[in-house]
Amino acid sequence: MAENTHDVVIIGGGPGGYPAAIRGAQLGLKVAVVEKEKLGGICLHKGCIPTKALLESAEHLYHARDESSAFGVVATDVSFDYAQVLNRKSQVVAQLHKGVQGLLKRNKVDVFFGTGTLTSPQTVHVESSAGGQDLSADNVVIATGSRPRSLPGLEIDGKAVISSDHALELTTLPESVIILGAGAVGVEWASLLHDFGVAVTVVEIMPTLVPLEDKDIGKELGRSFKRRGITVKTDAKLLVESLRTNEDAVTVDIEVKGKQESLHADVLLVAVGRIGNTEDLGLDALGIKSEGGIIPVDGYGRTNVPHVYAIGDVAGGFLLAHKATAEGHIAMEHLAGESSFPLDPLRVPRATYCRPEIASIGLLEEEAAAQGRDVKVGRFPFAALGKALIKGQTEGFVKMVCDAKTDEILGTHVIGPGATDIVAEMGLAQMLEATPLEVGLNIHPHPTLAEAIMEASWDVDRRAVHVFRRR
Numbered sequence: 001m002a003e004n005t006h007d008v009v010i011i012g013g014g015p016g017g018y019p020a021a022i023r024g025a026q027l028g029l030k031v032a033v034v035e036k037e038k039l040g041g042i043c044l045h046k047g048c049i050p051t052k053a054l055l056e057s058a059e060h061l062y063h064a065r066d067e068s069s070a071f072g073v074v075a076t077d078v079s080f081d082y083a084q085v086l087n088r089k090s091q092v093v094a095q096l097h098k099g100v101q102g103l104l105k106r107n108k109v110d111v112f113f114g115t116g117t118l119t120s121p122q123t124v125h126v127e128s129s130a131g132g133q134d135l136s137a138d139n140v141v142i143a144t145g146s147r148p149r150s151l152p153g154l155e156i157d158g159k160a161v162i163s164s165d166h167a168l169e170l171t172t173l174p175e176s177v178i179i180l181g182a183g184a185v186g187v188e189w190a191s192l193l194h195d196f197g198v199a200v201t202v203v204e205i206m207p208t209l210v211p212l213e214d215k216d217i218g219k220e221l222g223r224s225f226k227r228r229g230i231t232v233k234t235d236a237k238l239l240v241e242s243l244r245t246n247e248d249a250v251t252v253d254i255e256v257k258g259k260q261e262s263l264h265a266d267v268l269l270v271a272v273g274r275i276g277n278t279e280d281l282g283l284d285a286l287g288i289k290s291e292g293g294i295i296p297v298d299g300y301g302r303t304n305v306p307h308v309y310a311i312g313d314v315a316g317g318f319l320l321a322h323k324a325t326a327e328g329h330i331a332m333e334h335l336a337g338e339s340s341f342p343l344d345p346l347r348v349p350r351a352t353y354c355r356p357e358i359a360s361i362g363l364l365e366e367e368a369a370a371q372g373r374d375v376k377v378g379r380f381p382f383a384a385l386g387k388a389l390i391k392g393q394t395e396g397f398v399k400m401v402c403d404a405k406t407d408e409i410l411g412t413h414v415i416g417p418g419a420t421d422i423v424a425e426m427g428l429a430q431m432l433e434a435t436p437l438e439v440g441l442n443i444h445p446h447p448t449l450a451e452a453i454m455e456a457s458w459d460v461d462r463r464a465v466h467v468f469r470r471r
């Protein structure tokens with residue numbers, strides 16, 4: 001017999017689960033969250049927040065050490081204290097953790113600490129060190145997130161071969177690191193570790209870094225990383241069987257265009273993607289589909305079994321916190337019978353917080369072309385932008401991909417300073433189906449980084465005045 005009756009039980013209290021719980025409470029639902037570790041999930045404790053806090057320290061170091069003299073600021077003997085870097089990171093996490101706990105409490109969400117398993121589409125068993133209990137609900141939302149994955153035969157031992165989770169636990173930095181995988185997680189760590197003085201080699205099997213992004217963006221990041229002194233190996237396959245490790249060193253061979261070379265470092269950081277936490281949820285017994293750690297859902301988060309929703313990383317698509325949060329809102333409004341809009345994956349912005357930053361939304365140029373669209377592109381380089389020059393950050397560009405026949409903005413791709421902030425404008429523009437002309441007519445404050453968006457939109461129809469185009 002289920003001991004507690006709720007309208008909704010959410011399994012997992014990450015950025016998918018906990019905001020969904022709050023939204024449910026706002027809608028008048030009696031909501032429970034089951035969490036086996038800490039509220040806030042990977043994003044707060046092992047992902048978005050702690051890594052960005054480290055990146056911020058790395059950025060301060062880089063500015064003081066490498067750039068300040070150009071700004072007329074004399075910073076001599078610049079050094080860093082990694083213990084304080086970690087301390088600050090932990091303070092940021094702790095403050096936000098407290099905030100999440102407080103918000104759930106104030107919204108009267110019942111939190112059960114323990115591991116949740118579905119025993120029917122409307123009952124969840126919670127197992128904790130204190131014992132077990134059953135919760136019943138009209139609907140269950142699975143928000144159990146994901147964990148790092150590896151390659152077949154490549155064991156992550158947490159010492160010489162580590163995941164991004166282990167990287168956060170390092171109390172002293174290695175002298176050198178090989179990073180396997182140049183997706184968002186790999187290049188963020190590459191950027192920050194390099195700024196802290198670690199010798200970084202990035203190994204990526206695809207031809208460009210950030211292979212899920214527009215090819216021009218990946219190429220630009222590769223050039224930037226090389227200029228900084230990061231060793232970049234693209235088209236490079238790591239030969240797992242060649243790996244030799246001991247407590248404080250790794251040697252491994254890679255194959256680049258048919259040729260083998262050997263790499264040596266203190267650690268190998270594996271960042272080849274993540275796998276959804278679907279095991280032990282009892283899905284098979286209930287006929288809830290899951291494929292390779294992902295639960296297929298529709299635009300409202302509904303699984304193939306009535307009353308069971310899935311949101312966030314475990315529901316696949318872009319593995320991003322804001323996607324998880326958006327899906328949580330949509331699922332709660334849907335199950336509460338409120339009007340809601342299904343998730344449109346083309347409206348999920350992507351963000352990568354290396355230097356230079358990368359952000360995008362919508363279709364890549366190559367995807368648009370593959371769909372048979374007649375593509376026209378507007379571009380604007382940060383090197384031509386006053387604010388970028390003022391900041392001393394002139395790498396990168398904005399690229400806007402539009403349909404030449406309909407004037408629809410299909411995608412926007414940014415690499416450069418402030419990319420992750422300024423791309424938000426394009427989320428709104430694309431949602432409201434603005435044309436490039438309308439984005440350009442939106443008067444942008446000067447001098448700002450956001451002007452690069454305006455200029456790129458003008459450039460789609462060759463109206464930009466701050467770039468010269470031969471007529």
Ligand SMILES: Cc1cc2nc3c(=O)[nH]c(=O)nc-3n(C[C@H](O)[C@H](O)[C@H](O)COP(=O)(O)OP(=O)(O)OC[C@H]3O[C@@H](n4cnc5c(N)ncnc54)[C@H](O)[C@@H]3O)c2cc1C
Nearest residue numbers: 012014016036041042043047048116145312313319320321
């Ligand atoms: C290094 C790194 C950096 C990242 N940076 C960013 C970024 O800057 N921006 C961004 O948007 N995204 C970023 N991400 C991705 C982001 O962290 C995830 O997309 C997001 O956390 C997914 O949210 P979620 O709620 O689906 O799952 P999670 O955050 O994984 O939360 C799931 C929760 O469920 C709990 N749980 C699992 N199974 C059970 C169970 N059976 N019972 C009870 N509880 C359970 C877990 O303990 C966890 O707390 C980053 C990820 C990593 C690894």
